[in-house]
Amino acid sequence: MGFINFIIELLKDPRAAIASWIAMGVAPTLGFIFLIVFIETGVVFFPFLPGDSLLFAAGVFAAPDAATGQVALPLHYLLPVVWCAPIIGDQCNYFIGHFFGRRIIESGKVKAMTPERIEKTEAMIEKWGPLAVFLGRFFPFIRTFMPFISGISGMRWRRFTPFSVLGGFIWSSLFTLLGYFFGNIPAVQQHFELVIVLILAVSLIPTIVGLLKAKFGKKRSGDDSAADAGSAVPRHAK
Template sequence: MGIIDFFLNLLSDPRGAIAGWIITLGAVWVYTPLFLIVFVETGLVFFPFLPGDSLLFAAGVFSADGGGLHLGATLLVFYAAAILGNTSNYWIARFFGKRIIDSGKVKALTPERMAKLDSFFEKYGGLTIVITRFMPFFRTFAPFIAGTGHMNFAKFTMFNAIGGISWVSLFVLVGYFFGGVPFVQEHFEVIVLGIVAVSVAPAVIGAVKAALNGRKKKA
């Protein structure tokens, strides 16, 4: 139950989690859990539910003056976590991808999501790695699918760096510049939920469209 409570608290209140880490771990070691959460979300196909967007935003808020984090360090730690995470995911797929898919143990890696990612790769090519950075679940699975044969490593690395830097910069800097606004401070939980909702929206819309198209074909 301890690990479940940890993830539930992190999902519901990333600001409270970071504040607790700053107090207990100090100004240097606080970056360790921040790095690990983003690395695991992007690097291990088994953890697509971790709160990447809201965590980046909350860390940006704490990177403002007096917040306990340093903006430059926050950005560098998250850049490294995002890029290395995707790289790890790519190589896991390169060596074990077919075995993992065939095992059926990754329930979130549904045939519908795989088909959606296949169509993304066909339509956008390497830009898929950049686009899916801003889509929960898909950002975890895109490097995995790329590693199963959609992209060579050099090309993947270039788009991985572009996507990782863009994603981290957007959410951290939005938190940094706007986190101190009184309205944001007073309605932080609602805003975090809004960030999650906006991030998840493309995946939900895609799932609904796929379901409707499936019904039309059956009809």
């Protein structure tokens, strides 16, 4: 229950979570940030961890305080940590998929790995090839499943890795620097929880749209097939 409560609090208010870590010191804070981003990316069982909002909140603490000019979390320490975490996580997840992926899917233990999400991830790989690894980095859930499915699909490691590294680097830099440059704006500070919700919503929109398109596209395709089958029956057979 302790771990579940920890995750719930992190999802609700990553800024408060990071503030509590900073009270323990910079090194433990960086360790927690690395661990959470790594787990979200590298362990297929935890796609719900808040990578985007955590990076944004970390960037806020890396910016100089408007009143004192002090920095709680130095940017030159934070950036290497958030660069390494998703890159190493992707490598871990790729090899989990490569060696154990089929057994994990067949076990049904990853409840978040629904057939629709697997199908969407596989469709991205089929359409974009290794570029899908880069694009998938910016979508929650998809970024956890993408390296895993890449390992299952037989995508070669040397094709996977450059796009994985580039995606991890740009994604982590983007959200951290957004927090660094914009997190201390008074309006953002006053409505921080709303900003976090908006970040999550914007991140999830492409995934939700894709799932809805896949669902209704299938339904429409099934209806069209039924209609075609019905029209193919001779009149005298009706």
